[in-house]
Amino acid sequence: MSSTMKPKFLIVFLKELRETLREKRTLGLLALFTLMYPVMLGYLLNQEITRATKPERDGIEIAVIGASKAPTLISQLRQRNITVKDPGPLDEAAITALLQARTYPAVLRLSDKFTDNYAAMRPARIELWYDSADENGKRRRDVEDVLEAYGANVASARLLAHGVSPATLAPIQVQRFDTGTNASRSALLIGSILGVLFLPVFICGMSTAVDSTAGERERRSMEVLMAQPIRAWELVVGKWLTAAFLAVTGLLLELALAHAILSWLPLEEIGMSWSLSWVDLALVCLASIPLCLFAAGLQVALAMNAKSFKEAQSVLSFVMLVPLIPGVVVSMMELKTATWMYLVPMLSNQTLLREMAKGGEVGALPFVLTFACSALGALVAVGFASWRMKSERYVLSV
Incomplete structure (x- = not known):
């Protein structure tokens, strides 16, 4: 044309x-x-x-101060692919420096009286140290889940030892169904x-x-x-x-x-x-x-x-x-x-x-x-x- x-x-x-x-x-x-x-x-x-799937691929590594005082807890952590390192006694400044260096996403410190309080069925204190500014929030939540499950297992075992069903403490059972895709x-x-x-x-x-x-x-x-x-x-x-x-x-x-x-x-x-x-x-x-x-x-x-x-x-x-x-x-x-x-x-x-x-x-x-x-x-x-x-x-x- x-x-x-x-x-x-x-x-x-x-x-x-x-x-x-x-x-x-x-x-x-x-x-x-x-x-x-x-x-x-x-x-x-x-x-x-990559960040979200790294814990599943590489596992989680945390520091536990006084790990020998709670062998059952350490066993549960390892079952969740969490590697436990015992850095020895550390004060607050050393723990803070450890977290700021991004060496571990969380640090657990068992109190000096943990074993005595545990044996006496009194609350045994476990300190969870973490840096909220760190990107490893999901890893820390995984550690918290293990701690909650550990506490629930101990409570159930103590109730059974006294002839009380653990179901007594859970009168309501909530089942969640998410229909979202x-x-x-x-x-x-x-x-x-x-x-x-x-x-x-x-x-x-x-x-x-x-x-x-x-x-x-x-x-x-x-x-x-x-x-x-x-x-x-x-x-x-x-x-x-x-x-x-x-x-x-x-x-x-x-x-x-x-x-x-x-x-x-x-x-x-x-x-x-x-x-x-x-x-x-x-x-x-x-x-x-x-x-x-x-x-x-x-x-x-x-x-x-x-x-x-x-x-x-x-x-x-x-x-x-x-x-x-x-x-x-x-x-x-x-x-x-x-x-x-x-x-x-x-x-x-x-x-x-x-x-x-x-x-x-x-x-x-x-x-x-x-x-x-x-x-x-x-x-x-x-x-x-x-x-x-x-x-x-x-x-x-x-």
Whole structure:
């Protein structure tokens, strides 16, 4: 097809796209930003998984001062894969230094009268020393569980020795049944984490939107374009589609990489899960394309309304953060998912992704509303930009 047969907005689109692709440094920065967050997210989650599973792999090593006074307790600790080290008598300062050096997650110290009090059936004191600022909180809780079980066993044995059933002390038996799944428990955390994945929508096309409007007006090349036999809306649509194309590309790359990383990580080890399939991800991407169109249209319209290139950059840098506010507010207030959330651009995409991450049925309405609210915003923004382009005061910067 010859260039004369192509729609004029398509000619503008190809022209703007070629000019954008020539800027290798800008494209490199956009690619770095797009790929950086999924990789960083995967690294942080992998570190958390490694930390959470380390006690199971390597076991727990604690210091017990006076371990010979409670052989039964030491035996129970070892049955739970807890290695016991006896560092000998230590005062408070030495114990504190030991914990601050992260040598042990916890230190147990049996009192000097432990054996006498135990034999006399009086409370035998065991001191549990730990550093609450340490990352080994789970290991310390494992040690506490053993201490509680040890105390319960001793109490039961003493009651039986006196002819009393241990069940007497437990008149109520509570059975807990958790119907939550890993996906539903981690939905809020996953949703807040993945909300940032939609940022490329507002970043990847911003430089192109500014340069093709405010930039061309400052360089006086806009006057040359307006002198061509092309209508204002065709010129705006071409520039709009260029910014939208970059936004769609950045979003698809980021979501695909994040999905691949989250599917590969064993999130079940930390009580989380990622249940989306590639088909689900494709539906999310399809519903998010209008968000890219809306972001590009808004950026073109605002950049055209700015008085200079620098002003356009400043305004769009601020506006880029505005779509994140509803998602942050909903997350902080812990609001339940409601239909109105699918009527707010950006928030609708975050909500849709979070609900699909739970693994339940979402239905068609959220997809339709998510698609429609951004599509309507895109049409309004492009319509305003086309009207603005008709103004001679805009073109002549007066």
